[in-house]
């Protein structure tokens with residue numbers, strides 16, 4: 156299995172191809188690769204991303220079948236089932252890189268800001284549970300109480316939410332803590348820009 160640093164480099168290079176418009180577009184539908192993967196998978200990265208239709212991990216990293224273990228949920232939040240999914244992949248496939256990938260103009264973050272401004276109509280309990288996960292990291296931002304949210308505040312909110320999910324994964328699981336301490340697991344945050352297509356990793360890419 157490749158190291159977290161190598162995996163980060165592969166993702167970075169794949170995103171560069173995606174942005175440059177030189178994707179390996181045949182990889183996703185390659186039948187030979189599909190046959191190779193029938194018995195076994197060895198994804199080199201775990202991606203916890205948002206469900207937003209504009210931020211699909213395989214496409215923005217220009218990767219194909221069997222490469223990425225992807226967990227998608229609105230607002231890239233961390234609840235027990237997301238932690239369990241990351242633990243499953245890290246333990247069973249030896250995957251050593253986890254990326255929490257949020258994105259600009261995230262609807263779940265915007266819905267949380269609306270909630271902070273008390274602007275919205277009644278939401279279902281289920282949707283509220285997503286907002287409840289996002290809200291604490293935004294509440295801590297300077298100016299959150301003012302309710303006048305500039306584009307730069309929204310970007311800060313997106314990033315704060317990504318960082319909160321990274322911290323939650325790093326500290327919310329005994330299994331992952333041990334893998335981080337003893338086995339080279341790395342959990343990093345990243346923001347995908349809907350505008351440019353670029354994934355900005357919060358940690359340095361080798």
Ligand SMILES: [Zn+2]
Nearest residue numbers: 205207261262
């Ligand atoms: Zn989103």
